[in-house]
Amino acid sequence: MMLKLAPPPCASAHPETGLNQLSVEGVTKSFDIDGRTVEVMGPLDLSLKKGEFGALIGPSGCGKSTLLRMIADIFPPTSGRITVGGVTPSVARLDHDIGFVFQDPTLLPWRSVIDNIRLPLEIVGKSGRLSGATPQELIDLVGLSGFEQARPAQLSGGMQQRAAIARALVLSPRLLLLDEPFGALDEIVRYRMNLELLRIRAEINTTSLMVTHSIQEAVFMSDRVFVLAARPGRIVDIVEVELERPRKLSQMNSAAFTDAVNRVRTSLFGEALGMFGDD
Amino acid sequence: MIDGRRALLPAGAMLAFLAAFQLAAAVNMLPATLASPLQIAKGVADSADLLWFHLEPTLLVAATGYLLAVAIAIAVGALVYVVKPLEPMVMTVGTVLDSIPMIAIAPILVIWMGLTLQMRLTITTIICLFPIFISVLQGLKSPPPTAEELFVSLAASPMQRFRLLGMPYALPYLFVGLKISAPLAILGALIAEWTGAERGLGVYLLSAMFGMRVVALWSGVFVACAISVSAYLLVCLFERLAVADAGHREVGS
Amino acid sequence: MSAIVARRRPYAGAVQLTAQRMLNFLAFLLVLGTIWFAAATFFQIPAYLLPTPVTVLRTLDENFAEVVRAATFTVACTMAGMAISMVIAIALAVAFIASDRASRAFMPIIILIRTVPMIAVAPLIILIFGRGPANSIGVVALLTFFQIMLAAKRGFLSPSANVLELMHSCGATFWQTQLKIRVPFAIPYLFTGLRIAAGSSILCAMFAEWLSGAPGLGMLILESYSVQNFPLMWATVLTSTTAAFMFFTLTLAMEQLVTDWSR
Numbered sequence: 001m002m003l004k005l006a007p008p009p010c011a012s013a014h015p016e017t018g019l020n021q022l023s024v025e026g027v028t029k030s031f032d033i034d035g036r037t038v039e040v041m042g043p044l045d046l047s048l049k050k051g052e053f054g055a056l057i058g059p060s061g062c063g064k065s066t067l068l069r070m071i072a073d074i075f076p077p078t079s080g081r082i083t084v085g086g087v088t089p090s091v092a093r094l095d096h097d098i099g100f101v102f103q104d105p106t107l108l109p110w111r112s113v114i115d116n117i118r119l120p121l122e123i124v125g126k127s128g129r130l131s132g133a134t135p136q137e138l139i140d141l142v143g144l145s146g147f148e149q150a151r152p153a154q155l156s157g158g159m160q161q162r163a164a165i166a167r168a169l170v171l172s173p174r175l176l177l178l179d180e181p182f183g184a185l186d187e188i189v190r191y192r193m194n195l196e197l198l199r200i201r202a203e204i205n206t207t208s209l210m211v212t213h214s215i216q217e218a219v220f221m222s223d224r225v226f227v228l229a230a231r232p233g234r235i236v237d238i239v240e241v242e243l244e245r246p247r248k249l250s251q252m253n254s255a256a257f258t259d260a261v262n263r264v265r266t267s268l269f270g271e272a273l274g275m276f277g278d279d
Numbered sequence: 280m281i282d283g284r285r286a287l288l289p290a291g292a293m294l295a296f297l298a299a300f301q302l303a304a305a306v307n308m309l310p311a312t313l314a315s316p317l318q319i320a321k322g323v324a325d326s327a328d329l330l331w332f333h334l335e336p337t338l339l340v341a342a343t344g345y346l347l348a349v350a351i352a353i354a355v356g357a358l359v360y361v362v363k364p365l366e367p368m369v370m371t372v373g374t375v376l377d378s379i380p381m382i383a384i385a386p387i388l389v390i391w392m393g394l395t396l397q398m399r400l401t402i403t404t405i406i407c408l409f410p411i412f413i414s415v416l417q418g419l420k421s422p423p424p425t426a427e428e429l430f431v432s433l434a435a436s437p438m439q440r441f442r443l444l445g446m447p448y449a450l451p452y453l454f455v456g457l458k459i460s461a462p463l464a465i466l467g468a469l470i471a472e473w474t475g476a477e478r479g480l481g482v483y484l485l486s487a488m489f490g491m492r493v494v495a496l497w498s499g500v501f502v503a504c505a506i507s508v509s510a511y512l513l514v515c516l517f518e519r520l521a522v523a524d525a526g527h528r529e530v531g532s
Numbered sequence: 533m534s535a536i537v538a539r540r541r542p543y544a545g546a547v548q549l550t551a552q553r554m555l556n557f558l559a560f561l562l563v564l565g566t567i568w569f570a571a572a573t574f575f576q577i578p579a580y581l582l583p584t585p586v587t588v589l590r591t592l593d594e595n596f597a598e599v600v601r602a603a604t605f606t607v608a609c610t611m612a613g614m615a616i617s618m619v620i621a622i623a624l625a626v627a628f629i630a631s632d633r634a635s636r637a638f639m640p641i642i643i644l645i646r647t648v649p650m651i652a653v654a655p656l657i658i659l660i661f662g663r664g665p666a667n668s669i670g671v672v673a674l675l676t677f678f679q680i681m682l683a684a685k686r687g688f689l690s691p692s693a694n695v696l697e698l699m700h701s702c703g704a705t706f707w708q709t710q711l712k713i714r715v716p717f718a719i720p721y722l723f724t725g726l727r728i729a730a731g732s733s734i735l736c737a738m739f740a741e742w743l744s745g746a747p748g749l750g751m752l753i754l755e756s757y758s759v760q761n762f763p764l765m766w767a768t769v770l771t772s773t774t775a776a777f778m779f780f781t782l783t784l785a786m787e788q789l790v791t792d793w794s795r
Binding site: 285286288289291292293310312313371372375377379380381382383386387462463465466469470473484485487488491493496497499500503504507508511 | 556633638639640652653655656765769773777
C-alpha cells in the first residue's frame with residue numbers, strides 16, 4: 001500500500017535544479033562568544049539526491065545540530081550556500097517543504113496526539129497543501145492507531161517520537177531533518193524505532209538527513225554516512241552504505257555492514273584506534 | 280485542595296483562637312479597641328442591609344477593574360511577545376510605575392478625572408495590572424526552546440505563535456497572577472473609595488474608624504477579608520474548571 | 533571554554549547592580565521630565581496644576597528640610613516595621629520547623645490570611661494603634677510579616693535530605709542543626725523575601741500615614757494637596773518614588789551580595 005505522501009508534482013512552482021534535493025556548499029558558521037568570534041563550522045559541503053537517506057555523525061561540538069538548523073532556516077550560515085529542492089532554506093521553510101524532528105518530541109502537552117499532528121495544518125490554514133495524507137492516515141502509518149485522543153504525557157518516549165515524526169510529515173515535505181530523534185530512548189526501543197522509521201520511509205521516500213551519535217544506527221539507516229570532525233566542524237569522510245533495502249536487522253551481521261561501521265569508526269577516531277588495538 | 284481530614288487541625292486551631300478571644304471578652308480582659316468574635320458576628324448580622332448597600336458598588340468596581348486589568352495585561356503581553364524589542368522598555372516603564380506610590384497617583388487621578396467612577400476604575404485597574412502582566416510575560420517565555428524552534432520551522436505567524444504556543448504555555452503562570460490580583464482588586468476598590476467616594480465598603484470602614492465605632496469597624500474589616508478570600512477562592516475554582524482536562528501542568532506560586 | 537569560572541569579588545555584582553539601576557532610574561526620570569514638560573506645554577495645562585519640572589525641583593530645594601524630615605519619618609517607620617516583622621516571622625518559622633503539628637495547624641490559616649491585602653486592614657490598625665508612628669510601623673510589620681515568614685520557612689526547609697541525614701547521624705540536636713545548617717541555607721531565601729516585601733513596604737507606610745495623619749511623606753502629599761500647593765505635592769511624590777526605588781534597590785543589592793557571597 002503506497003500512501004499518497006510524495007509531494008504532488010504541481011503543488012510547488014520550484015524547479016529542481018540538478019539531481020540534488022539538498023545541497024550545502026562551502027557553508028561556515030561563526031558565533032560571537034564573549035566578544036570573540038568563534039568559527040564552529042566550515043567550510044562544509046554536502047549533498048543528497050532525491051529520496052536519499054543521509055546520516056550525520058561526529059563528536060560533540062562538530063556542529064551537526066547546527067548544520068541541521070541552518071538547513072531548516074532556524075538561523076542562517078555565516079557564509080556559503082544551502083539549497084533545498086533548488087530554493088533557499090527560507091523559501092523552503094515558508095513553503096513548508098522542510099519537516100523537522102527534534103531530539104525532544106516537543107509535542108504540545110495540552111493537545112491530543114491527533115491535534116498535535118494537525119498543528120502544521122492549522123498553521124498553514126486553508127491555503128495549505130491538502131493533497132498529502134490525512135492525520136489519521138499518518139497515525140496509522142506510524143503505528144499509533146487507537147491513541148488518537150491520548151495526551152502526550154500518556155505515551156512512552158518512543159510513541160511520542162512517532163507522533164513527532166507524523167507531525168513532521170503531515171505537510172508532505174521534500175526534506176525530512178531529524179536531530180538525534182532516538183537519542184533519548186534505550187537501545188532496545190531504539191532498534192524498534194529504527195525499523196519503524198525505515199518502514200515509514202519505505203512508504204513515502206522523503207529525502208532525509210539524520211543526526212545521530214550511534215555508528216550502528218547511522219550505517220543501518222542511511223545510504224551515505226557523513227562523518228564529521230570538530231573544531232572546526234567539517235566533513236572528514238563520506239561512507240557509502242551498500243546494503244539492500246528494505247533493511248533488516250539480520251543485515252547487521254553482514255560483511256558490508258561491518259565494513260561500513262569500521263570505516264566510519266576509523267574516520268571518527270582516527271589514530272586513536274591504534275591505542276586500543278585494532279579489532 | 281480542601282481535604283477533609285487535613286482541614287481538621289487548622290480549623291481546630293482557628294476555633295480555639297476564637298474561643299480564647301471570646302473568653303477574654305467575657306471576663307472583660309479585652310482592650311476597648313478589640314471586638315470579640317460574637318460581637319463581630321452580631322455586628323455583621325445587624326448591619327447586613329447597610330453592609331450590602333456599601334458592598335455593592337465596591338464589588339462592582341473591583342470586578343470591572345479586575346477584568347480590565349486582565350484584558351490590558353494580555354494585550355500588552357501579546358504585543359511584547361510579537362515585537363520583542365519592546366520588552367525592556369515596557370518592563371522598565373512598568374517597574375517604575377509600579378514603584379510610584381498609589382497615594383501619589385490617586386491625587387493626580389482626582390485632578391484629572393474628578394471624583395468619578397472612571398477614577399475609581401482606573402485606580403483599581405492600576406493596582407491589579409502589574410502582577411497579572413508579570414505572570415503573563417513570564418508564562419509567554421516558558422515554552423521550551425525546541426517548541427519555539429518547531430514553530431519557526433513551521434513558519435508560523437507571530438499571532439499564531441501567540442495563540443497556539445505562547446498562551447497555552449502561559450496559562451498556568453497567568454493563573455498565578457490572577458490569584459494574586461483578585462484580592463488586590465478588592466483592595467484597589469477600597470483605596471479608590473478612600474480617595475473619594477460617597478458610598479462603598481471603604482467609605483464605611485473610614486467612617487467607622489473616624490467615629491471610633493469599634494464593632495462596626497471590625498464587622499466591616501471582617502467582610503472585607505471575607506470577600507478578599509472569596510475572590511481568591513473563586514479564581515482557584517475557575518482555574519480548576521478551566522484546566523479540567525489532563526495535560527496541564529501546575530506552577531508553584 | 534574554561535571549566536573553572538573565575539570568582540569575582542563579592543561586592544562587584546551588588547555594586548554593579550545598584551549603579552545600573554540608579555542609572556536606569558535617572559534616565560527614566562529624565563525622559564519622564566522631558567515628556568512632562570512637552571505635554572504641559574503642548575496641552576497648555578495650567579502651571580498651578582502641573583508645574584514644570586524646574587519648578588518642582590526648585591520647590592524641593594526650598595522645602596528641603598521639611599521633605600527630608602517627612603522622608604526620614606517614613607523610612608524609619610518602614611525599617612522599624614520590617615525589623616519587628618522579621619523577628620516575629622523568623623521566630624514563627626523556627627517554631628513551625630520545630631513542631632510539625634504547629635505547622636499543620638497554623639500554616640493553612642496564615643496562607644488564607646495572606647490572601648487578604650493588609651492595607652485593607654489599615655483602618656483597623658489605625659484604630660488600635662492611634663495616630664502616631666505606631667500604626668505605620670504596625671501596617672508595615674503586618675504586611676511584610678507573611679512574605680518574610682514564608683521565605684524564612686522555605687529557606688529553613690531548603691537543605692537537602694542528605695545534609696540533614698548527615699547532621700542526624702552526627703547526633704546533632706535540633707538547635708545545632710538549626711544554627712549550623714538551616715540558618716546559613718536560609719539566608720539567601722530570607723533576603724529574597726525581604727526584597728519582595730521591601731517593594732511595597734514604603735508605599736504601605738505612606739498609606740498608613742495618609743489615612744491616619746502621621747507626619748510622614750504620605751501626610752505631606754495630602755497636606756500639600758489640600759492647600760493646593762501642587763509644586764510641593766509633586767516634589768513629595770518625586771521624593772517618595774525615589775525613596776521607594778532606592779529602598780528596593782538596596783534590598784536587591786543586599787540580595788545580590790548575599791548570593792554572590794554564598795558562591
